[in-house]
Amino acid sequence: MSNPTRAELLGPLLKSVSRSFYLTLNVLPAGMRDPVGLAYLLARAADTIADTSLISPGKRMELLLSFRSQVNGVPDSDALTAIRAEVASQQIDSEEKLLLESLEPALAVLSQFEELDREAVREIVATLxxxxxxxxxxxxxxxSGRIIALQEFAELDQYTYMVAGCVGVFWTKMTYAHVPETFTDPPALVMDRGVRLGKALQMTNVLRDCGKDLRIGRCYLPAMMLARWDLEPQDLLSPDMSLRARPVLFELVRKALDHFRAGIEYTLSLPALFVRLRLACLWPILIGLETVSLLVDNDRWLDPAKVSKIRRGDVYRILAVSVPMVASDRLVRMWTERLIARIEARMKELWGDSDPFAPKKSVAQSK
Structure with missing residues (x-):
């Protein structure tokens, strides 16, 4: 696939790099598939540029900003050559290498889109x-051997918007554009719920990947939250600290569950007859909630060798069971509310009846 066609880019190549997300893409209405698929490819290419650790952070930044300019329509063949030479050559994964070598045809496809789709793809890639x-x-x-933490929850909240909440905006715009008269609730409310669905999924990713991220110097758990429990980012490198850090996990899980509830309402605001769109929203919600359930039960959630990841068989179970029930608001609510209730009950069981989000007083304070 030396110079992939549009069909090859948005077919075999997209499938090879998107893995489970391709299942969601595959059920989308036809008009949405190409812009959503291409946005995913471009975002994945940008992510590869940003994450290639064999290249210095400064050089990665330079290449990333150059790539963003290319997506925004600023022609620079030398920039694409630099990305191929400096980033593609470092890739062990052959699919990632092929993606980076296919940026020129991918950008050509973008230029062929209708203006609304083209600008929406550019906007989402810019924010990501x-x-x-x-x-x-x-x-x-x-x-470097150093760890830096975000300071406040507001930083984490903004981060989850930039890397996932904005996808809710893009997804909603694409739905309104390609499947008119879908959402039954006011547009501003729908957009807010779409943003919150994206934040829920990213919050889940942050908590699931915490152990791995710590080992490359990134602590997304806010330092102010850790400090309330006399914890510092460096402490979290020990998997044995998982239980001690559990209150921070639970507090962030509670915030994620509130976002998931908004995501469920987002899904149910789609009329029941739009089965494909409902499934595309419901699948990541169900997989996300199952992942959160595993996290809450995981006594070593900070251990990168004990990642809370649902099994492939469970993913297939979710896909199979959801299809016959997705058109029923009642059944979707029952399923998702049962999952949320199980998570909340488990947190209460593990932490008791006291407020798990308020640090316990020391002996000195209690006197």
Whole structure:
């Protein structure tokens, strides 16, 4: 696939790099598939540029900003050559290498889109790359041996918007454009719920990947939250600290569950007859909630060798069971509310009846 066609880019290549997300893409209405698929490819290419640790953070930043300019329509063949030479050559994964070598035809496909789709793809890639830029500016070189933490929850909240919440905006715009008269609720409310669905999924990713991220110097758990439990980012490198850090996990899980509830309402605001769109929203919600359930049960959630990841068989079970029930608001609510209730009950069981989000007083304070 030396110079892939549009069909090859948005077919075999997209499938090879998107893995489970391709299942969601595959059920989308026809008009949405190409812009959503191409946005995913471009975002994945940007992510690869930002994450290639064999290249210095400064050089990655330069290449990332150059790539963003290319997506925005600023022609520069030398920039694509530099990405191929400096980033593609470092890839062990052959699919990632092929993706980076296919940027020129991918950008050509983007230029062929209708203006609304083209601008929406450019906007989402710009925001996602701002999130990647945030990572490169905020955190140290992966090999420095240092760890830097976000300071406040507001920073984490903004980060989850830049790398996932903005996808809710893009997804909603694409739905309105290609499947008119879908959402039954007011547009502003729908957009807010779409943003919150994206944030829920990214919050889940942050908690699931915490152990791995710590080892490359990135602590997305806010330092102010850790400090309330006399914890510092460096402490979290020990998997044995998982239980001690559990209150921070639970507090962030509670915030994620609130976002998931908004995501469920987002899904149910789609009329029941739009089965494909409902499934595309419901699948990541169900997989996300199952992942959160595993996290809450995981006594070593900070251990990168004990990642809370649902099994492939469970993914297939979710796909199979959801199809016959997705058109029923009642059944979808029952399923998702049962999952949320199980998570909340488990947190209460593990932490008791006291408020798990308020640090316990020391002996001195209680006197």
């Amino acid at each position: 790359t701002e999130g990647m830029e945030f990572d490169l500016r905020t955190f140290p070189d992966e090999n």
